[in-house]
Amino acid sequence: MRFILRTMLVILIAGITGLNAGEWKLTTELNLALTQNAYSDNWAGTELGNITWQANSNSTAEKQLSSLLLSKTSLMLAFGQTHQQYRDQLGDKRWGKPEKSTDKIDLESILLITTQSYFDPFISARWESQFLDLSQPETRLINPHKFTEAAGLARTFIKSDAQNLSARLGGALRQQVDIDRINIGGDKETVITNDGGVEFIGEYKQTLNTSVGLTSRLQLYQALFNSKSSEAGFGDDWKALDLNWQTTLSAKLWSVVTMSLYFELKYEKQEDTELQFKEIFGLGISYRLF
Numbered sequence: 001m002r003f004i005l006r007t008m009l010v011i012l013i014a015g016i017t018g019l020n021a022g023e024w025k026l027t028t029e030l031n032l033a034l035t036q037n038a039y040s041d042n043w044a045g046t047e048l049g050n051i052t053w054q055a056n057s058n059s060t061a062e063k064q065l066s067s068l069l070l071s072k073t074s075l076m077l078a079f080g081q082t083h084q085q086y087r088d089q090l091g092d093k094r095w096g097k098p099e100k101s102t103d104k105i106d107l108e109s110i111l112l113i114t115t116q117s118y119f120d121p122f123i124s125a126r127w128e129s130q131f132l133d134l135s136q137p138e139t140r141l142i143n144p145h146k147f148t149e150a151a152g153l154a155r156t157f158i159k160s161d162a163q164n165l166s167a168r169l170g171g172a173l174r175q176q177v178d179i180d181r182i183n184i185g186g187d188k189e190t191v192i193t194n195d196g197g198v199e200f201i202g203e204y205k206q207t208l209n210t211s212v213g214l215t216s217r218l219q220l221y222q223a224l225f226n227s228k229s230s231e232a233g234f235g236d237d238w239k240a241l242d243l244n245w246q247t248t249l250s251a252k253l254w255s256v257v258t259m260s261l262y263f264e265l266k267y268e269k270q271e272d273t274e275l276q277f278k279e280i281f282g283l284g285i286s287y288r289l290f
Contacts, residue, residue, distance in 0.1 A: 033284030054080030240269035
C-alpha cells in the first residue's frame, strides 16, 4: 500500500508544480440511455414490463507540465439498473427490486517523460472499483478496490486530430482490496492480495467524422508472483495471462441524441476459466461539457 501512496504522491506533486505551465486540455462527456416497455393487464401474452437506464461519464485531462513532463488523467464512471415486472401467486403484476446492470469506476493517471526519442518513460497509477458491491448479504459502497502501479516505456505511433494510436509496456504491481468480507467463521475481515508482473496497454481512438467516434483499449497482464500462491488450495490460475479489450462506437444522430455500442472481452482465469464478454447498446442523450 505504501507504493500506491508514493506513486500517487509523485503524480500529484508533478501536477501542482506545473499549474502555470500552459493550459489543461479538458474533455467531459455525459450520457444517459433509457428503455421502457409496458403491457396492459389483459395483454394476450407472457410479456412483462421493464425499465432499464444507464448513465455514463467520460472525462480526460491532459497537460504539458514542462518540457519534459506530460500528465494525462482519465476518469470513467458508469451505473445502470433494470426494473422488471413479475407476477405474484395471484397472477397480479408487481414490480421487483431494481437489479444492477452496469457499475464501474475507473480512474487512471499517467506521467510521461517526453524525451522526444522513440520511447518515453512513464509511471502510472490506476484505481478500479464499483459503486455498489452486492456480493455479500450486506450491500457495501465503493468496494472492492483494485490498485495498479506501473512503470516502463511508452510510444505514440499516430497522433492527429482525427486519429491516435499509442502503446505502453512495463512492470506493474497490483493490489486487490476487499473490505469487510465475511469469512467462513462469519466475521468481517479486509482481504488484500498483492501480485506483480508485466503489463501491456494499447489504445486507439478515431473520429470517423463530426458525429461518429471509435475508441478501443487492449490490456494484457502476465503475473509473475502472487502473495497468496503459497496458501493451500490457492492453485495456479493466477499464472494465466489476463486479457481485457474494451471497444466503444458512438454516433450522434441528432443534436444531443446519440447511439452507442460498447463491447468488452475479458479473460481472468481466477474469475472464470472461459472467455467473458459484455455488450451494451444504448440510445439516449449525450452532452459534452468541454
